[in-house]
Amino acid sequence: MVSEYHLSTPLTDDVLKKLKIGDIVYISGIMVTARDEAHETALELLEKGEKLPIDLKGLVLYHCGPVAIKKDNKWQIVAAGPTTSMRMESVEHEFIEKTGIKMVVGKGGMGKKTAEAMKKFNAVYAVFTGGAGALAAEKIKEVKDVYWLDKLGVPEAMWVFRVEEFGPLIITIDTEGNNYYEIRLNEVAQNGEKVKEALKQYKWT
Amino acid sequence: MGITEESLVGIFYEMIKTASTSIPVDVYDGLKKAYEKETNQGARKQLEAILQDIEIACNKKVPICQDTGTPYFFIEMGEDFPIRAKIYKAASEALRKVTKDGYLRPNAVDPFYKKNSGDNTGRYIPWMHLDIVEGDNLKVWFMTKGGGSEFPSTLIMSEPIEGFDKLKRGVIDTIVKFGPLPCPPLIVGISIAAGGDIAMTLAKKSLLRPIGERNPDPNLAKMELDLLNEINKLELGPHGFGGQLTALDVKVDYAYRHPASFAIGIVTSCWATRRASAIIRSDGSWEMTSKHLLYNGTGCTIVR
Numbered sequence: 166m167v168s169e170y171h172l173s174t175p176l177t178d179d180v181l182k183k184l185k186i187g188d189i190v191y192i193s194g195i196m197v198t199a200r201d202e203a204h205e206t207a208l209e210l211l212e213k214g215e216k217l218p219i220d221l222k223g224l225v226l227y228h229c230g231p232v233a234i235k236k237d238n239k240w241q242i243v244a245a246g247p248t249t250s251m252r253m254e255s256v257e258h259e260f261i262e263k264t265g266i267k268m269v270v271g272k273g274g275m276g277k278k279t280a281e282a283m284k285k286f287n288a289v290y291a292v293f294t295g296g297a298g299a300l301a302a303e304k305i306k307e308v309k310d311v312y313w314l315d316k317l318g319v320p321e322a323m324w325v326f327r328v329e330e331f332g333p334l335i336i337t338i339d340t341e342g343n344n345y346y347e348i349r350l351n352e353v354a355q356n357g358e359k360v361k362e363a364l365k366q367y368k369w370t
Numbered sequence: 371m372g373i374t375e376e377s378l379v380g381i382f383y384e385m386i387k388t389a390s391t392s393i394p395v396d397v398y399d400g401l402k403k404a405y406e407k408e409t410n411q412g413a414r415k416q417l418e419a420i421l422q423d424i425e426i427a428c429n430k431k432v433p434i435c436q437d438t439g440t441p442y443f444f445i446e447m448g449e450d451f452p453i454r455a456k457i458y459k460a461a462s463e464a465l466r467k468v469t470k471d472g473y474l475r476p477n478a479v480d481p482f483y484k485k486n487s488g489d490n491t492g493r494y495i496p497w498m499h500l501d502i503v504e505g506d507n508l509k510v511w512f513m514t515k516g517g518g519s520e521f522p523s524t525l526i527m528s529e530p531i532e533g534f535d536k537l538k539r540g541v542i543d544t545i546v547k548f549g550p551l552p553c554p555p556l557i558v559g560i561s562i563a564a565g566g567d568i569a570m571t572l573a574k575k576s577l578l579r580p581i582g583e584r585n586p587d588p589n590l591a592k593m594e595l596d597l598l599n600e601i602n603k604l605e606l607g608p609h610g611f612g613g614q615l616t617a618l619d620v621k622v623d624y625a626y627r628h629p630a631s632f633a634i635g636i637v638t639s640c641w642a643t644r645r646a647s648a649i650i651r652s653d654g655s656w657e658m659t660s661k662h663l664l665y666n667g668t669g670c671t672i673v674r
Contacts, residue, residue, distance in 0.1 A: 167411065189415065232436045232475045243472055244427075244436035249518055249551060272609070273518075273551045294416050295518070295553040295609055296642040297423035298436035318486070320475065333415050335611070349610055350549050356604045357546040364538040364600055369593040 171330065175223025176267040178287050184336050186345040190291055191332035195309070195325060196225045196270070200248055202321040204256050206313055211263050218312045219325060221264040228253060228271030230320030232298070233308075240308040242326070244298030247272040250290070258282035274337050274346035284342030291334035304331040373508075373654045375456050381648060381656050382464030385512045389646040390438050390473045392428045392662035396580040397618065397643050401555065404615040413613025420608065420641055428663045431473075435642045438474040439514035441465055441496040444575055448505035452652055457508070458498060465490045474514070499571065508650040509659075511578045519556075519640040522548040525566045526634040533562065533632035538597075544636050545601060545617075550610030553640035557581065558601065558620045561635045564628040569635030576621035577639045578647070580660075585622055594620045608641070618643075 167187050172180060174194030184190065197219065199207065207217055231245035250271030253260075257269065257279045267288050269275070272295035283289060293301060307327040314322040337345035401424075405417040427434040443461055447454065466489040468474050478492040479485070490496075524544045528536040541560060561572035584591040598620040607613035618641070627633070650656040 187412065230436065230475075232433060232438070232472065234472050244433045244438075244475075246423075246436045248437075251551075272553075273549075274610075292550075292609065294419035294423070295550070296435040296437075296516070296640055297419050299427035299430065299432050299434060300419055300423035301436075302432065303426055333419055335412065335415070346550065346610060349612070350546075353549065353604055353606045353610075354546050357542050360600045360603050361539055361542050363603075364542070364596075365535075367538070367593075367596045369589050369596070370534070 174225060181267060181287055181289055182340050184289050184339055186336050186339050186343045188336045189332065190334040190336060191330045192225055192334065193329050196227045196328050196331060197221060198227045198229045198231065198324040200228055200230050200321055201252055202317050203313065203323045204253055204260055206317065208256060208259060217264065221266045223265065223267050225268040225270060226266045231324060233319050240311065242302045242305045242308060245301040245305060246296055246298035247293045249273045250275050254279060261286050261288050270334055280338050280342045280344045283338050283340060287340050289336055289340060290338035291336050293334055304328050371654050372452055373650060373652055375453060375460055377654055378453060378460040379463045381650055382461050383467055385510065385646040385648055386464055386468045387473045388662050389512055389514055389644045390433045391431050392664060393424045393434060394580065394643065394645060395661040395663060396582060398424060398663055400581045400618040401641060408613050408615065410607065410613035412611035413607045413615065416608035416611050424663065433473060434644065435516060436475060437516040437518065438477060439516045439644065440477060441490060442513045442515060443496050443498045444511040444578060445498060445500045446503050446509040447500060448507045449502055450506035451508045461496050461498065462491045465496060506652040510650065511645065511647045513578060513645040516640055516642065519552040519638055522552050522638045524636040525570055527566060528632040528634055530632040537634045540634055541597060541636055545604060545606065549606060552638050553609065553642065554606055555608055555615045555618045555641045557618050557639040557643055559637045560620065561623045562627060563625040563633045564631055566633045568625050569633035572623045572625060573635035573637045576623040577637065578645055579621050581619040590622045594622050
């Protein structure tokens with residue numbers, strides 16, 4: 166049975182443990198963006214024993230490169246849908262371990278390494294509807310800060326958003342390490358075998 | 371009054387902006403119809419978010435998706451249309467302006483020097499495919515295509531005897547393999563040709579045809595519908611959450627092949643299929659030939 170949750174940051178362990186794959190979540194509070202280069206930059210700093218510009222403990226990490234414009238010296242987010250999370254698969258487990266982030270939001274799902282880290286450190290992964298950049302921007306109420314903008318540029322910088330009811334987010338990796346897409350894509354592959362068999366009878370010549 | 375280079379820039383600007391912010395009516399209708407009859411709750415939730423996103427984007431004139439894609443122009447140029455070589459310059463100029471005004475994210479990156487040009491132009495970008503035809507009109511199809519939806523692009527060089535078998539398997543394997551990554555519901559473009567480049571170009575070009583429009587050849591029309599029907603039995607669904615809608619449509623095209631070769635091109639477009647088309651006349655008059663959505667306060671209605 167699918168449940169719907171409306172949660173606020175910082176996320177606590179007892180709330181996170183309730184979330185199961187397939188559940189729908191809406192987040193209010195702080196979401197921090199990082200895609201490929203912000204992950205690298207953050208991990209390099211932590212490797213050197215330095216601190217990140219923001220304490221990420223209990224917050225939500227968003228795989229996103231927004232379209233942002235500056236109006237009257239204030240940043241406005243025009244479109245901010247998710248980017249493909251698998252690009253961060255090789256480093257996400259380390260990021261979760263070292264930053265204490267509790268929820269990762271992106272699109273397309275993540276792999277085994279991340280699922281294991283989520284089980285170990287009590288975190289979850291959720292997808293936001295891919296492509297829905299205008300809808301995401303509606304839920305971003307304020308740009309609290311932006312880091313590494315000069316070095317990384319608008320899409321790759323680390324943005325700190327205050328969001329309200331950001332969602333729908335669908336949990337696809339839970340704190341037990343269950344991976345929704347792994348199960349789902351297996352079903353699709355099985356359907357694929359049946360469909361290929363059925364297609365053999367068609368003639369179009 | 372004849373067409374000028376300056377007015378051509380303005381027309382291209384309007385086409386690009388419209389494509390980025392207002393979804394074509396055929397795509398919207400396809401998604402909405404599917405939403406209304408979908409019973410899978412996960413799929414419904416995704417379709418609902420997609421429809422909301424489309425409505426917000428056309429209401430506020432903001433990009434439908436933050437990945438505003440790579441710009442493609444497909445052009446049929448009448449041999450007597452007065453502006454010819456400068457069309458490319460006009461398209462590039464329009465892209466620079468649209469990017470500056472915030473309707474496109476800068477997406478053109480030099481692969482060797484890793485530099486983003488910042489304005490969606492660069493070596494071979496915009497990509498332009500030009501056919502010269504009789505007459506004095508300019509017909510333009512603009513499409514902007516996101517990075518994720520390019521991943522499934524597949525070329526199969528088959529033996530002619532096995533051609534159709536490999537095509538059937540190849541289409542299904544491609545959609546299964548890439549799963550949620552190209553942002554389904556998809557439009558699938560397929561083409562058969564002699565060379566790989568021809569197959570890929572025609573497959574890409576076939577995505578320009580509106581959803582529901584069938585190939586005029588009855589055999590190809592049947593092939594489109596049969597494949598669509600079977601693809602939707604995969605139950606991949608919107609963003610992989612299951613349900614009846616994996617593909618909004620399948621488009622098939624072909625060129626004559628070589629006796630020894632059977633090239634199969636397969637491309638996909640994401641649900642956020644962004645395209646616009648127009649006819650531009652030598653006297654400077656023009657009209658958009660694609661239909662798009664604009665929010666008018668009571669719901670999205672057709673304005674073109």
